[in-house]
Amino acid sequence: MKRFKTSAAGGGQTQLASLVAELRRQISEHKISPGAKLNEQQIANDFGVSRARAREVIGALEVHGLVERHPNRGAVVRRLELHEMYEIYDVREVLEGLAVRRAVENENPETWKKFLDNLTPEFESRIAAGDIELYEVEFNRFRKAVIAAADNPVITGMLDSVQDQTQIIMRRVLVLPGRAERGLVNLKRLLEAMSKGQAEEAEKLRRIGIRAAIDDLKRYERFVL
Amino acid sequence: MKRFKTSAAGGGQTQLASLVAELRRQISEHKISPGAKLNEQQIANDFGVSRARAREVIGALEVHGLVERHPNRGAVVRRLELHEMYEIYDVREVLEGLAVRRAVENENPETWKKFLDNLTPEFESRIAAGDIELYEVEFNRFRKAVIAAADNPVITGMLDSVQDQTQIIMRRVLVLPGRAERGLVNLKRLLEAMSKGQAEEAEKLRRIGIRAAIDDLKRYERFVL
DNA sequence: TGCTAAAATAGTGCTAACATTATTGTCAAC
DNA sequence: GTTGACAATAATGTTAGCACTATTTTAGCA
Numbered sequence: 001m002k003r004f005k006t007s008a009a010g011g012g013q014t015q016l017a018s019l020v021a022e023l024r025r026q027i028s029e030h031k032i033s034p035g036a037k038l039n040e041q042q043i044a045n046d047f048g049v050s051r052a053r054a055r056e057v058i059g060a061l062e063v064h065g066l067v068e069r070h071p072n073r074g075a076v077v078r079r080l081e082l083h084e085m086y087e088i089y090d091v092r093e094v095l096e097g098l099a100v101r102r103a104v105e106n107e108n109p110e111t112w113k114k115f116l117d118n119l120t121p122e123f124e125s126r127i128a129a130g131d132i133e134l135y136e137v138e139f140n141r142f143r144k145a146v147i148a149a150a151d152n153p154v155i156t157g158m159l160d161s162v163q164d165q166t167q168i169i170m171r172r173v174l175v176l177p178g179r180a181e182r183g184l185v186n187l188k189r190l191l192e193a194m195s196k197g198q199a200e201e202a203e204k205l206r207r208i209g210i211r212a213a214i215d216d217l218k219r220y221e222r223f224v225l
Numbered sequence: 226m227k228r229f230k231t232s233a234a235g236g237g238q239t240q241l242a243s244l245v246a247e248l249r250r251q252i253s254e255h256k257i258s259p260g261a262k263l264n265e266q267q268i269a270n271d272f273g274v275s276r277a278r279a280r281e282v283i284g285a286l287e288v289h290g291l292v293e294r295h296p297n298r299g300a301v302v303r304r305l306e307l308h309e310m311y312e313i314y315d316v317r318e319v320l321e322g323l324a325v326r327r328a329v330e331n332e333n334p335e336t337w338k339k340f341l342d343n344l345t346p347e348f349e350s351r352i353a354a355g356d357i358e359l360y361e362v363e364f365n366r367f368r369k370a371v372i373a374a375a376d377n378p379v380i381t382g383m384l385d386s387v388q389d390q391t392q393i394i395m396r397r398v399l400v401l402p403g404r405a406e407r408g409l410v411n412l413k414r415l416l417e418a419m420s421k422g423q424a425e426e427a428e429k430l431r432r433i434g435i436r437a438a439i440d441d442l443k444r445y446e447r448f449v450l
Numbered sequence: 451t452g453c454t455a456a457a458a459t460a461g462t463g464c465t466a467a468c469a470t471t472a473t474t475g476t477c478a479a480c
Numbered sequence: 481g482t483t484g485a486c487a488a489t490a491a492t493g494t495t496a497g498c499a500c501t502a503t504t505t506t507a508g509c510a
Contacts, residue, residue, distance in 0.1 A: 087380070098316065
């Protein structure tokens with residue numbers, strides 16, 4: 001059992017916000033599975049907070065769309081339906097494109113040149129040989145840098161929300177045949193455009209990359225879900 | 226005092242969700258002003274719900290970013306700062322563009338032709354003469370149709386959230402010199418593209434329209450805020 | 451008058467107890 | 481085996497009371 005700081009314990013973030021962030025994390029990583037029941041007393045016990053606080057947390061998750069509550073019967077973690085996945089990805093496409101555009105406008109092109117320089121022939125052959133984790137780590141490192149450079153908390157918050165809901169499925173997509181290779185091709189072109197300060201071209205390429213990933217999901221739906 | 230339905234009263238939406246929607250509406254219309262204090266017992270009294278429920282509502286508003294809570298001291302409705310306005314508008318630009326693109330793809334072009342046909346020379350001269358409400362009503366009618374045709378609840382939810390936070394200020398922008406006229410020119414071109422089924426062109430034009438509105442805000446900041 | 455310490459205040463935070471409600475389980479009748 | 485009625489159950493929903501905490505106010509003193 002993890003003891004959650006009371007509200008007055010400093011650090012700027014309220015107890016509620018901390019708890020919600022933790023539950024979101026657990027739900028998004030499927031540590032709490034879709035379909036799992038959440039109950040106030042259990043959460044209060046698990047996190048060492050009052051039942052009143054636990055209730056607030058569940059309420060916030062409800063409003064956030066992550067759980068479905070049934071009055072007097074408890075809450076269930078929502079399953080994401082496939083059509084929702086596509087809806088979310090439409091939004092992700094434009095938001096990631098926007099983030100990249102702003103990142104290019106805000107940040108020294110040398111930053112992106114450094115990422116490009118990491119994509120050595122050795123790196124590429126390791127991806128081709130199946131080292132998907134390597135690709136994932138590098139891609140996530142790049143993506144974090146983009147979001148930081150975009151410097152827009154609204155974008156960040158929305159993309160976090162998007163990520164919460166889609167990450168498990170998209171990890172499955174990442175291991176589909178040739179996904180990582182195709183992703184790498186797109187990443188190289190994207191980084192080239194970014195290294196030249198081409199903000200609109202970068203936005204377009206990022207969007208193409210997102211669209212390509214979701215197209216792979218469509219193609220292999222029966223295998224992923 | 227408005228008596229809020231208990232959770233079990235049917236209609237699919239939980240009491241919490243209804244209350245949150247109502248508070249969001251009041252905050253977004255400045256019926257509850259930025260800087261106003263919210264307290265649990267007052268909300269419980271005002272809406273005829275338990276203090277526990279009121280507390281949940283405030284918690285949800287906190288997580289939603291609409292209020293700032295101070296442990297043991299209460300909650301205050303957040304003031305939107307100008308830089309946040311611009312951050313939100315970046316996101317709005319891409320989301321509204323996406324909505325228009327999807328609407329064009331999903332809906333019969335005749336729909337948009339009908340909106341275009343409403344923009345008669347008489348309509349235009351009334352806008353030029355200062356009938357801003359007419360422009361606002363027609364534009365909002367069009368916008369609702371777009372969002373409905375886009376048929377993506379994720380977009381809708383995010384745009385609702387964006388609207389909550391920006392609508393009061395953007396109404397002030399709407400009465401700036403020439404704003405409505407310039408908006409109308411963009412709307413005509415947009416509807417022309419939509420009537421021809423040009424989804425990408427429509428997306429581009431919608432984005433230009435949003436960008437133009439925010440540019441007017443930048444130009445007249447000192448008068449608007 | 452200005453400063454400091456103590457008291458008061460306002461509101462949340464927590465706990466306990468009981469009420470309420472929707473669903474599930476059991477049992478008898480057909 | 482199925483159906484319907486009733487009881488049990490699980491969890492939330494509400495209320496009440498008190499604890500706790502951060503801020504504001506007040507009183508006393510230099």
